[in-house]
Amino acid sequence: MTGEELKAETSEGPQELRDREETSPAQLAIEQGSRLRLAEGLVLDRGDIDVEFGSDETMIINMGPQHPSTHGVLRIMLELEGETVLRSKPVIGYLHTGMEKTGEQLTYVQGATNLTRMDYLSPLHNELVFSLAVEALLGVEMPPRATWIRMLMTELNRIASHVMWMATNGMDLASTSMMIYGFREREMILSFFEKTTGLRMNHDYIRPGGVAADLPDGWEDDVMAIVETIPGRTDEYDGMLTGQPIFKQRTEGVGLISPELAIAMSATGPILRASGVAWDLRRAMPYLAYDEVDFDVIVGAVGDTYDRYAVRLNEIRESCKIVRQCVEMMPPGDYRAQDKKVTPPPRARINESMEALIHHFKIFTRGFEVPPGEVYTAIESPRGELGCYLVADGSNKPYRMHIRAPSFVNLQTLPLLLRGGLIADAVAVISSVDPVMGEVDR
Amino acid sequence: MGRTAVGSGSSGDAPLMAAEVASAAELAGANVLASTSARGQEVLHVTRERYLEVAGALRDSGFEMCADLCAVDYLRHLHRPLPDEVTPERFEIVVNLLSIERRQRVRLRVQVPDTDPVVPTLFNLYPGTENMEREAFDLYGVRFEGHPDQTRILMPEDWEGHPLRKDYSVGRVPVQFKEAPGPR
Amino acid sequence: MSGRRATRPRKAGSPIVGLEDLSHNFLTGSLEELVKWARRSSVWPATFGLACCAIEMMATGAADFDLARFGMEVFRGSPRQADLMVVAGRVSQKMAPVLRQVYDQMVEPKWVISMGVCASTGGMFNNYAIVQGVDQIVPVDVYAPGCPPNPQTLIHAILTLHEKIRLGELTKRRPGTTGAGIDLAAEPVPAGWVAPPSGAVRLGTPR
Numbered sequence: 001m002t003g004e005e006l007k008a009e010t011s012e013g014p015q016e017l018r019d020r021e022e023t024s025p026a027q028l029a030i031e032q033g034s035r036l037r038l039a040e041g042l043v044l045d046r047g048d049i050d051v052e053f054g055s056d057e058t059m060i061i062n063m064g065p066q067h068p069s070t071h072g073v074l075r076i077m078l079e080l081e082g083e084t085v086l087r088s089k090p091v092i093g094y095l096h097t098g099m100e101k102t103g104e105q106l107t108y109v110q111g112a113t114n115l116t117r118m119d120y121l122s123p124l125h126n127e128l129v130f131s132l133a134v135e136a137l138l139g140v141e142m143p144p145r146a147t148w149i150r151m152l153m154t155e156l157n158r159i160a161s162h163v164m165w166m167a168t169n170g171m172d173l174a175s176t177s178m179m180i181y182g183f184r185e186r187e188m189i190l191s192f193f194e195k196t197t198g199l200r201m202n203h204d205y206i207r208p209g210g211v212a213a214d215l216p217d218g219w220e221d222d223v224m225a226i227v228e229t230i231p232g233r234t235d236e237y238d239g240m241l242t243g244q245p246i247f248k249q250r251t252e253g254v255g256l257i258s259p260e261l262a263i264a265m266s267a268t269g270p271i272l273r274a275s276g277v278a279w280d281l282r283r284a285m286p287y288l289a290y291d292e293v294d295f296d297v298i299v300g301a302v303g304d305t306y307d308r309y310a311v312r313l314n315e316i317r318e319s320c321k322i323v324r325q326c327v328e329m330m331p332p333g334d335y336r337a338q339d340k341k342v343t344p345p346p347r348a349r350i351n352e353s354m355e356a357l358i359h360h361f362k363i364f365t366r367g368f369e370v371p372p373g374e375v376y377t378a379i380e381s382p383r384g385e386l387g388c389y390l391v392a393d394g395s396n397k398p399y400r401m402h403i404r405a406p407s408f409v410n411l412q413t414l415p416l417l418l419r420g421g422l423i424a425d426a427v428a429v430i431s432s433v434d435p436v437m438g439e440v441d442r
Numbered sequence: 443m444g445r446t447a448v449g450s451g452s453s454g455d456a457p458l459m460a461a462e463v464a465s466a467a468e469l470a471g472a473n474v475l476a477s478t479s480a481r482g483q484e485v486l487h488v489t490r491e492r493y494l495e496v497a498g499a500l501r502d503s504g505f506e507m508c509a510d511l512c513a514v515d516y517l518r519h520l521h522r523p524l525p526d527e528v529t530p531e532r533f534e535i536v537v538n539l540l541s542i543e544r545r546q547r548v549r550l551r552v553q554v555p556d557t558d559p560v561v562p563t564l565f566n567l568y569p570g571t572e573n574m575e576r577e578a579f580d581l582y583g584v585r586f587e588g589h590p591d592q593t594r595i596l597m598p599e600d601w602e603g604h605p606l607r608k609d610y611s612v613g614r615v616p617v618q619f620k621e622a623p624g625p626r
Numbered sequence: 627m628s629g630r631r632a633t634r635p636r637k638a639g640s641p642i643v644g645l646e647d648l649s650h651n652f653l654t655g656s657l658e659e660l661v662k663w664a665r666r667s668s669v670w671p672a673t674f675g676l677a678c679c680a681i682e683m684m685a686t687g688a689a690d691f692d693l694a695r696f697g698m699e700v701f702r703g704s705p706r707q708a709d710l711m712v713v714a715g716r717v718s719q720k721m722a723p724v725l726r727q728v729y730d731q732m733v734e735p736k737w738v739i740s741m742g743v744c745a746s747t748g749g750m751f752n753n754y755a756i757v758q759g760v761d762q763i764v765p766v767d768v769y770a771p772g773c774p775p776n777p778q779t780l781i782h783a784i785l786t787l788h789e790k791i792r793l794g795e796l797t798k799r800r801p802g803t804t805g806a807g808i809d810l811a812a813e814p815v816p817a818g819w820v821a822p823p824s825g826a827v828r829l830g831t832p833r
Contacts, residue, residue: 266570
């Protein structure tokens with residue numbers, strides 16, 4: 001195949017970054033990271049946009065979708081002058097799975113299996129947002145133990161996700177040892193998950209109605225072992241990276257975003273908090289039992305890559321605090337709502353009671369019906385505000401399930417963050433935005 | 443702004459809301475068709491013509507972030523229950539706005555007909571809707587007038603059709619299970 | 627070496643040795659066995675992690691389930707330097723031409739492990755967006771089921787691949803077509819390596 005044929009096969013036409021002559025002024029402004037009001041953009045003359053270099057002095061290159069450091073199948077097209085990034089455009093959709101369409105074909109009981117594979121670094125958060133949305137429509141009350149188990153598991157998942165982020169971030173900044181160290185802690189948490197839910201990833205544990213199974217015996221010791229070890233290791237990583245001159249030079253001042261721009265671009269999560277806005281849904285609009293635990297919301301000062309790293313590092317510590325409180329304050333009781341229409345009966349009862357058998361059969365084949373309505377539920381996932389807009393029409397399947405994925409929205413900040421930096425900074429910035437392509441593309 | 447009950451019929455009045463914090467309906471002013479509450483969340487129904495005005499008024503009164511924008515295809519529920527003033531159409535654009543200071547959310551619902559699926563873009567007010575509107579266009583075919591880059595975002599460029607519409611099939615491939623070999 | 631006489635005085639550590647000093651320092655074997663041993667002991671994977679399976683692949687490469695003991699910890703960024711493509715994750719319609727391109731850019735001999743059910747058959751996503759099995763695009767050597775497969779499952783798949791390499795034949799060409807109708811006879815047939823003649827086999831626990 002010639003180069004032209006190769007390019008034609010994988011080219012995505014107008015979704016890509018094109019030469020300046022072929023791009024409208026408004027679009028040029030976006031790719032350069034300026035956030036003009038569109039009306040002003042329309043009357044911009046092409047001559048007004050600062051064209052430092054003629055088109056023949058710049059080069060448009062492609063980064064991804066298969067690339068060692070784009071965190072999955074993210075394709076970024078960059079216009080470079082030398083090594084400086086002038087314009088950039090992310091092209092996404094390489095992992096589009098049709099989850100929202102599949103969600104309309106699956107019952108509410110099966111819905112969590114579909115969604116858990118969306119943000120694959122924190123699968124329990126996906127399940128949680130879906131379950132909370134369904135429960136809001138159903139009007140079911142959660143028993144306290146179910147709530148606290150959910151909180152424990154999602155906070156452990158947050159620790160695992162942030163540790164994984166530190167590992168891949170370290171690797172992107174060429175600290176391979178950070179990659180190897182980071183997976184140590186993750187393995188500890190994943191083996192606890194395997195013990196509780198049966199799987200290391202993509203658990204389908206948090207379901208509408210509660211959780212799938214109770215915590216195993218001896219879980220307090222396992223969890224305390226985790227929260228005793230992780231803060232110490234986090235301090236090690238802190239010492240290894242935070243003061244290190246090369247790390248600081250690569251991350252300080254790189255990828256700056258101001259709070260106003262972050263809010264305007266709907267960025268949430270560590271990006272927003274690193275710019276100085278203390279917005280954390282666990283504190284501002286508490287769900288589960290977050291108003292009963294004590295933790296701090298970590299806020300950065302400047303909004304650069306270094307601050308985002310610091311925010312995530314300290315969020316690991318805060319999550320360890322929350323997990324500790326979950327262990328101390330875990331209430332006894334049921335791990336799922338005792339509503340016969342929603343949660344299946346315990347397996348032992350199926351042999352004794354015909355009614356239990358019928359309920360079990362009906363729940364696992366047809367599922368349960370949810371009264372008509374719509375709801376938008378949002379939680380704080382490790383990447384930002386994860387929301388689920390659910391429209392139910394009274395049947396056993398969702399009519400419309402839309403997920404507001406934080407990484408999908410945070411990616412819009414990329415042209416702004418990449419502008420003016422070097423390619424090496426591009427790697428650091430993309431890593432600090434922490435996109436998980438599963439939730440970007442769904 | 444006069445206080446009238448819901449269902450009064452005239453499209454210019456904002457209905458009564460009893461809340462300590464100023465409700466979004468009052469803040470939005472006179473352009474709201476109807477205001478309902480869904481599971482404790484405030485929902486405003488607006489027409490396409492007043493959509494930008496309402497969004498602008500809400501933004502100026504403190505809803506600085508657009509949390510989510512999505513489209514819904516109500517092909518199978520064209521006669522769904524809605525407040526009287528609102529005429530149901532096939533598509534709906536649902537916008538969730540967020541006010542960080544007041545910790546408040548509000549939802550806007552705009553009806554979009556099948557024959558003319560065009561809505562003004564919110565990009566000027568909320569640059570964060572860039573990707574969201576592209577997704578709604580890609581998966582539903584609803585066009586956003588004035589959006590700087592109205593191209594597909596998730597599907598390949600040469601894809602035909604809008605996959606999330608209700609008349610677009612899931613695309614299941616029938617799975618053929620071969621006979622399993624006998625016990626070893 | 628056979629003509630050298632042992633009369634020259636030898637300094638310790640000097641490279642010139644007499645034939646009798648070479649006792650037990652020879653390695654003999656057929657060329658094929660040596661080449662296959664070398665090939666299966668250093669299969670370098672290309673980074674092709676797509677979704678959740680990629681995380682398990684990274685975990686397999688990390689310290690708890692070390693891949694370095696098989697000589698495989700170097701995940702090459704460039705497909706030109708890689709031997710193995712582990713398709714880890716669901717392949718969407720948009721990604722399919724990219725996958726084929728990366729596969730074509732790899733140099734022979736090359737192998738493909740389809741990791742996870744989404745890569746093997748489309749997995750739980752039987753819809754418009756996902757290619758139902760990556761063997762519609764590239765010829766696959768080993769399928770590893772699981773959603774996602776445990777790192778142990780992936781290592782089992784890798785060891786199965788090593789067995790396959792050990793049992794294959796260097797100089798024969800590939801058979802005509804692969805599982806999903808890719809007619810390799812119509813394309814330039816790669817010289818170098820062929821699978822054992824019986825198609826998909828269960829090789830049992832690798833030794």
